[in-house]
Amino acid sequence: MPLPPDASLSDAGEFGLIAELETLFPQGEHVLVGPGDDAAVLRIRNGHVVVSTDLMVEARHFRRDWASAEDVGHRAAAQNLSDINAMGGTAHSLTVGLAAPADLPAQWALDFARGFAEECALVGASVVGGDLTRADEIVIAVTVLGSCTQAPVLRSGAQPGDVLALHGRQGWAAGGLAVLGRGFRSPRVLVEAYRRPEPPYAAGRLAAEAGATAMIDISDGLLAEARHLAEESGVAIDVRRGAFAVPEPLQAVGAALGADPLQFILGGGDDHALLATFTSVADVPDGWQVVGEVAEGEGVTVDGGDYEGPTGWTHF
Amino acid sequence: MPLPPDASLSDAGEFGLIAELETLFPQGEHVLVGPGDDAAVLRIRNGHVVVSTDLMVEARHFRRDWASAEDVGHRAAAQNLSDINAMGGTAHSLTVGLAAPADLPAQWALDFARGFAEECALVGASVVGGDLTRADEIVIAVTVLGSCTQAPVLRSGAQPGDVLALHGRQGWAAGGLAVLGRGFRSPRVLVEAYRRPEPPYAAGRLAAEAGATAMIDISDGLLAEARHLAEESGVAIDVRRGAFAVPEPLQAVGAALGADPLQFILGGGDDHALLATFTSVADVPDGWQVVGEVAEGEGVTVDGGDYEGPTGWTHF
Missing domain, CATH: 3.90.650.10 (PurM-like C-terminal domain)
Known part of the structure; x- marks a missing residue:
């Protein structure tokens, strides 16, 4: 059921919007259970998981007049995918929480999700879960999971002479x-x-x-x-x-x-x-x-x- | 370096407070790399991960005059640990993001973290990563990872006659x-x-x-x-x-x-x-x-x- 173009989050309703959002997130083969249950279930091949989390707050980390919703989605995904990159790993799964004012246009949330999904697709990662709730300002919470094909590269390994x-x-x-x-x-x-x-x-x-x-x-x-x-x-x-x-x-x-x-x-x-x-x-x-x-x-x-x-x- | 009792988040500074917080989170044996790098690294034994995420917003999900910071920490952990419980699994690792006003007492954040850690200890789970940033209101973002000893129990398996x-x-x-x-x-x-x-x-x-x-x-x-x-x-x-x-x-x-x-x-x-x-x-x-x-x-x-x-x- 498509939303009216001027619908707010509050018009769209939590469950209606979540249903729309889920259509934007294709699931990789490693996702045994995707969004919609109490938790997602992922198949893990390498015996380990690399995990990182980040928050983005409106006015502090982004401004809606400086960047489109899709841009913000790209950035929110990119800054988390980058943390796995910095370990020498490859991201495979993300969760995303969106806290937002009730009068935020539902289209903003959908465009944000589309940008987020596009960025994740660059590395073949899936959005496997999320949460949506009301807040006075937009806060975006992302957690990313990945794997490494060799030992993760830490911050602590630099040696004199390097x-x-x-x-x-x-x-x-x-x-x-x-x-x-x-x-x-x-x-x-x-x-x-x-x-x-x-x-x-x-x-x-x-x-x-x-x-x-x-x-x-x-x-x-x-x-x-x-x-x-x-x-x-x-x-x-x-x-x-x-x-x-x-x-x-x-x-x-x-x-x-x-x-x-x-x-x-x-x-x-x-x-x-x-x-x-x-x-x-x-x-x-x-x-x-x-x-x-x-x-x-x-x-x-x-x-x-x-x-x-x-x-x-x-x-x- | 202990913080003065009346220090705000802004007085404590991001990195000073993170250092204090990390001392509150003991790491389980499965944590190969804990908080402080670009990502945590976890050893995964069962070949899968069960993952869920939740947001809590001040005034909407909790009130500081109705519950202590430790209580809020307990609740934030509990509602996420419960999602793994509902899959028939056991939680082993969590990340926690805290967005909060600069004038929030640093002690509130520390008490919140202590309550969060206590609740996690009930199931033997470790807090392996997090993020701390400024926002107008408190938003708490938690992601929990767990495992199951048998097939996860989904919402979709009920049959007539059950x-x-x-x-x-x-x-x-x-x-x-x-x-x-x-x-x-x-x-x-x-x-x-x-x-x-x-x-x-x-x-x-x-x-x-x-x-x-x-x-x-x-x-x-x-x-x-x-x-x-x-x-x-x-x-x-x-x-x-x-x-x-x-x-x-x-x-x-x-x-x-x-x-x-x-x-x-x-x-x-x-x-x-x-x-x-x-x-x-x-x-x-x-x-x-x-x-x-x-x-x-x-x-x-x-x-x-x-x-x-x-x-x-x-x-x-």
Whole structure:
């Protein structure tokens, strides 16, 4: 039964909307029981599960006037799929909880779900369960399950002498966010990068197979995530400014906003690029660029010294 | 580093509070990697995972003036553990996301986590991951993973001729909620039942082993959940009023509020009792009471007719 185009969540009703939503989520062969029972049942082949969870809150993690419902769906899925990528794994199943105001258009929830499903399809993962409830603001809660074909790559394995390498666009989403925050909509490529990040989904597993010693996805900023690697591994990390070619759109935004474009690359998050360490340059797979070195000690430096710019996002 | 007693979430900071929280969550032997990396890694023995997710929103699912932070933690864990119970399974791992205002006392979050951990310990499950972020109101997002020692019991297996049986307190939490809603705090046993439900965690697996044909947990009301069983199984269910002994505290509340106390039993949720069908009375395990019959047809009746009272909770 199709919903009227202007129906709100409250008009659609919980169970009516859930029935509509479930049609958007195809189920993989590993899903023995999908959405609709007290729990989903998944067949697990490798003897382990890799699991991660994330929250997104309206006005804090997304704005409905800056991104379409489908974009928000893509982002919500991407940031969770990226966590499995950063372990060197492949995601297979997700649950999604949506808390939202009763007057939210039901079409927003359906478009969100469509974007979410599209992003999951990029890695062949299934949405196997969820929850829908009323709240004053939109809160999206995602949990992702995956598997690894070899030992998961942790944050804690970096060793002095390792090289630090980056894979994927970095700083583009932060540039897009800065542009939107000033009321602009271009450069469009940056705004699109913010609205729909493109995590390098194949790269995590390949890095694990190539012997990555530690890995993390950049959701809160390159230097902030490098600090997590350094702390968990008990090492020092130095990042080299000169390793980064500043792409033209970031140069343009830097010029327009009077900012050093490198701050988007070093401080920006949300692209979900991967940061990993390898024993030597020879181990670094194609597509990765070496951006720093691991040494004995602690902390993160840039060209051997302190970095004064913004270095990441805190939630409180 | 202990937090000052009056610290807010914002004073404590995201990473400081997460470090405190992690100390509250002991990790089971199956947890190869616990909280703190991009994802947790779990060893899975049975070749499958049962997974479910739920949201709780302040003012809608709980009130801070009606229940302590520890109570809310217990309830948040219980309602999710109950979903695994209703499959005939045993929960082993949970993730918990907390979105909360910056001025929420950090102690509230810590007490919530302590209650959550205590409830998980009742079934030997570990909290393996989470997320913490700012929001205008408190939203709690829980995902639970478990396993079954035999085929999961679905909602769809009830057959005409089966008997319907109930295990666990039913109507107590609804009675407690009605009392709190009128500004009272007694009968205390009902208020406590609302604040900390006691799902019959051992009963789900035993029912599965006894051959339960269908099973569901009662979170939204007995008749509402019976309707889910009837719809998913393609059968009719008749519930017998006379099967229920009305416990004294519910009689007292009914008298005080001028309500039929049976409406708490038939319409109330939140106790997380189990409702299941069995092929015959002889299959029904100890501790369960037969409360109805399954027949060909559709819909749920009470003593063969329509029920006029409130029958459950909808979220929009």
